[in-house]
Amino acid sequence: MASFRGHIAVASVLGAVYGGVGSLWLGLDWGPVFLGAGLTAIGGLMPDLDSDSGVPVRELFSLAAVMMPLLLVRRLHHAGMSPEQILALMAGVYVLVRYGGAALFKRITVHRGMFHSVPAMVVAGLLIYLGDHRADPRVRLFLAGGVMLGFLSHLVLDEIYSVDLIGRKMIRLNRYAGTAVKFYSPSWIATLTCYMLLASLAYVAWKEFEK
Numbered sequence: 001m002a003s004f005r006g007h008i009a010v011a012s013v014l015g016a017v018y019g020g021v022g023s024l025w026l027g028l029d030w031g032p033v034f035l036g037a038g039l040t041a042i043g044g045l046m047p048d049l050d051s052d053s054g055v056p057v058r059e060l061f062s063l064a065a066v067m068m069p070l071l072l073v074r075r076l077h078h079a080g081m082s083p084e085q086i087l088a089l090m091a092g093v094y095v096l097v098r099y100g101g102a103a104l105f106k107r108i109t110v111h112r113g114m115f116h117s118v119p120a121m122v123v124a125g126l127l128i129y130l131g132d133h134r135a136d137p138r139v140r141l142f143l144a145g146g147v148m149l150g151f152l153s154h155l156v157l158d159e160i161y162s163v164d165l166i167g168r169k170m171i172r173l174n175r176y177a178g179t180a181v182k183f184y185s186p187s188w189i190a191t192l193t194c195y196m197l198l199a200s201l202a203y204v205a206w207k208e209f210e211k
Contacts, residue, residue, distance in 0.1 A: 004048065010157055011044020011150045018149055022142050032139045036146040039128060042067070043150025046124055047158070049105055050115045058102070065098035068131065075133035114190040116158075117182045119198050121151040126201035130208070137209060155181045 019037030022028040028036075042063055049060050069090035076086045114120060125148035129140050159181045184191045 004045075007044050007048070007154050007157060008041070010153050011041045014044065014149055014153055015040035015146065018146055026138065026142065028139065028142060032142060036142050039067075039143055040146040040150040043124065043147035044154050046147070046151050047116045047120070047154045050110065050113055061098060061102040061105075064101070065094045068097055069093045071128070071131040075131065078133050114185040114187065114194045116155065117185065117194065118152075118155070119183060119194050121148050121155065123194065123198050123201060124148060124151050126198070126205050129205055130201065 015037035018040045019033045022033045022036050023030070042060075045060055045063075072090070072093065073086060076089060081089070125144040128147045129144040132140050132143055134140060
């Protein structure tokens with residue numbers, strides 16, 4: 001599989017290109033452009049949340065603990081909460097994600113499991129879409145598309161690295177071949193849970209899009 005640094009490098013380049021597309025072709029403001037580029041880079045690391053290594057998990061949950069409260073600010077403000085209430089909830093979300101999320105995620109996932117799949121990529125995009133509450137659906141779709149693009153780059157890169165070249169004409173697939181870009185896992189419980197979550201988030205997102 002590709003290295004942690006390799007995923008960071010590829011996702012960061014994609015993020016820069018994606019931000020440029022948002023600025024030049026979509027005419028977005030610099031704020032959403034840079035946020036979309038950053039989410040693309042983060043998305044390129046997300047599938048490693050189920051990694052057995054402690055470094056990716058620690059770094060990613062630290063980033064998630066900071067990003068999630070910030071993305072929720074607009075939605076909490078729209079709900080009519082006071083600044084003090086928003087700050088309190090943001091602090092609670094940070095602690096929950098930073099310390100409780102990593103332990104829970106490690107317990108319920110396995111490396112190259114259902115979180116390392118195409119449905120999980122869509123779930124990540126829907127979470128970003130629903131977390132960012134604003135009137136312009138273009139920006140919400142742009143941000144969701146960024147994290148999904150980064151997520152997909154990770155899956156594709158891992159799949160590419162599952163091919164071992166032997167000489168000039170022969171290739172060999174290693175034991176990780178077919179486990180990166182997938183739509184289901186050997187565990188039907190994990191597969192069913194992922195698709196149920198995907199369907200639920202898609203339903204909520206569609207209802208918001210119709211408003």
